[in-house]
Amino acid sequence: xxxxxxxxxxxxxxxxxxxxxxxxxxxxxxxxxxxxxxxxxxxxxxxxxxxxxxxxxxxxxxxxxxxxxxxxxxxxxxxxxxxxxxxxxxxxxxxxxxxxxxxxxxxxxxxxxxxxxxxxxxxxxxxxxxxxxxxxxxxxxxxxxxxxxxxxxxxxxxxxxxxxxxxxxxxxxxxxxxxxxxxxxxxxxxxxxxxxxxxxxxxxxxxxxxxxxxxxxxxxxxxxxxxxxxxxxxxxxxxxxxxxxxxxxxxxxxxxxxxxxxxxxxxxxxxxxxxxxxxxxxxxxxxxxxxxxxxxxxxxxxxxxxxxxxxxxxxx
Amino acid sequence: xxxxxxxxxxxxxxxxxxxxxxxxxxxxxxxxxxxxxxxxxxxxxxxxxxxxxxxxxxxxxxxxxxxxxxxxxxxxxxxxxxxxxxxxxxxxxxxxxxxxxxxxxxxxxxxxxxxxxxxxxxxxxxxxxxxxxxxxxxxxxxxxxxxxxxxxxxxxxxxxxxxxxxxxxxxxxxxxxxxxxxxxxxxxxxxxxxxxxxxxxxxxxxxxxxxxxxxxxxxxxxxxxxxxxxxxxxxxxxxxxxxxxxxxxxxxxxxxxxxxxxxxxxxxxxxxxxxxxxxxxxxxxxxxxxxxxxxxxxxxxxxxxx
Numbered sequence: 001x002x003x004x005x006x007x008x009x010x011x012x013x014x015x016x017x018x019x020x021x022x023x024x025x026x027x028x029x030x031x032x033x034x035x036x037x038x039x040x041x042x043x044x045x046x047x048x049x050x051x052x053x054x055x056x057x058x059x060x061x062x063x064x065x066x067x068x069x070x071x072x073x074x075x076x077x078x079x080x081x082x083x084x085x086x087x088x089x090x091x092x093x094x095x096x097x098x099x100x101x102x103x104x105x106x107x108x109x110x111x112x113x114x115x116x117x118x119x120x121x122x123x124x125x126x127x128x129x130x131x132x133x134x135x136x137x138x139x140x141x142x143x144x145x146x147x148x149x150x151x152x153x154x155x156x157x158x159x160x161x162x163x164x165x166x167x168x169x170x171x172x173x174x175x176x177x178x179x180x181x182x183x184x185x186x187x188x189x190x191x192x193x194x195x196x197x198x199x200x201x202x203x204x205x206x207x208x209x210x211x212x213x214x215x216x217x218x219x220x221x222x223x224x225x226x227x228x229x230x231x232x233x234x235x236x237x238x239x240x241x242x243x244x245x246x247x248x249x250x251x252x253x254x255x256x257x258x259x260x261x262x263x264x265x266x267x268x269x270x271x272x273x274x275x276x277x278x279x280x281x282x283x284x285x286x287x288x289x290x291x292x293x294x295x296x297x298x299x300x301x302x303x304x305x306x307x308x309x310x311x312x313x314x315x316x
Numbered sequence: 317x318x319x320x321x322x323x324x325x326x327x328x329x330x331x332x333x334x335x336x337x338x339x340x341x342x343x344x345x346x347x348x349x350x351x352x353x354x355x356x357x358x359x360x361x362x363x364x365x366x367x368x369x370x371x372x373x374x375x376x377x378x379x380x381x382x383x384x385x386x387x388x389x390x391x392x393x394x395x396x397x398x399x400x401x402x403x404x405x406x407x408x409x410x411x412x413x414x415x416x417x418x419x420x421x422x423x424x425x426x427x428x429x430x431x432x433x434x435x436x437x438x439x440x441x442x443x444x445x446x447x448x449x450x451x452x453x454x455x456x457x458x459x460x461x462x463x464x465x466x467x468x469x470x471x472x473x474x475x476x477x478x479x480x481x482x483x484x485x486x487x488x489x490x491x492x493x494x495x496x497x498x499x500x501x502x503x504x505x506x507x508x509x510x511x512x513x514x515x516x517x518x519x520x521x522x523x524x525x526x527x528x529x530x531x532x533x534x535x536x537x538x539x540x541x542x543x544x545x546x547x548x549x550x551x552x553x554x555x556x557x558x559x560x561x562x563x564x565x566x567x568x569x570x571x572x573x574x575x576x577x578x579x580x581x582x583x584x585x586x587x588x589x590x591x592x593x594x595x596x597x598x599x600x601x602x603x604x605x606x607x608x609x610x611x612x613x614x615x616x617x618x619x620x621x622x
Contacts (some may be wrong), residue, residue, distance in 0.1 A: 066466065073470070
């Protein structure tokens, strides 16, 4: 990963849109739904390629989730897309009572996750979606960090016997996994770096900042183990516990409220199986604001420098 | 207490009702069976001390007609891909749904005794993952129209000739999602999809006009893009229900359809009928002893036409 040339950048939403079109070629059961943001969330290309299999449901997220559920009951493989905030919260009861309770194979694709709808402000920024989705029985929760991850999660999600929440993001972001030997595999933590002094667990596009932080820590003589916990549920307890048993401490990094997301999942796991000192980086249970995406990430603690600093606090 | 199907009333063989080829006779038998189901539900709810009587009684004839004649189904093969499907969006009618399904052959009638009890397949509101034949877990109101739109879209996409029926009550139509679903079905012109309104005009907390007036439902459905039957039907008269289903089936390329049935919540018992207090109240001994003879008397009147 310490290559000198910058990796290619692709937005997760573009990878999602392209992945749907590609998968639609061979998977005739695949149908896509959107709620009047198909040009933003990139399902529009699927609609152009397969107009009979695309359903723009207008601005009614709850209804769209149930339409998707009905299509699944009728034998289709629906992917249901809109902004994560509205999909998860306006569609929450439908996702719980129809999709999850009946264990229907619906992919709930939350676009513009985290702070990535940066200029639109707090009304559009999704920082509770992981917590909500994680608490629903039968739901699998995946937060990819780059384009390859989106592609692999989509492919695997379409083979699953139940629902998947797939969190996406808006802006172009480095494809860090081009150098990984293993693809994203749902349910299995991916170790991006091996280390012995501290475990850092991360999910989503802020994996990039965390990779940079791990390099800096390395230059400063700190050996950090970086775990990409792309699957928040079901949780890969074994890999996480093996890591913290080795390092004795853990830092979590997520573009989400520190309540109920990655920090919650990690704490639930370590507290029961191998308690270790822990610190969390994420949005501190507050409403966020408009601004440039990178500036917002910095302001809410998701900067390379802050990850380095918090790791050092945990080591001191 | 153990609930057993009482033997003090004449019982039809439900399989014979389903198989009857003489339509006039069949309708009379369905009418009788629907009232028999009403007696069984009253007995069951009294015995269990829990469950919704009002909305169960209201929908008896509609459900019994659909399951025993209106739908192309195979109770011994509930996952059959070319079956017609009914989603009862008003899931609190579970006791009636279960009674009709059991008699139609989806599961043993004796299992009704487990209604709402621990480890039962007969949940307080229907659960499709526990009980094969239930097309959708319902209970939370307002889901049916959207989900059925999706089911119908899949059927249309796969060029199947199947029908999708969705039974809603006023509570469902209070939910905004229902109207989103209605707009969506209209937008995509979903064929062979029918919304059946069990219009009993009473909801949990009181008369609909006091709780949330729905105005002219037919005009609303039409304005939202549905084809609506030009008059409402008596939802307690099997012949009328059969007419309405025939109207729907003659409109199989007209996009989504709506039929409104005039019904009475708690139908069949004078002090329960149209009274919101009997939406879900337990049926105690005194009320049970007053109610049951009324249902049985009607049953005996129907017996004359068998």
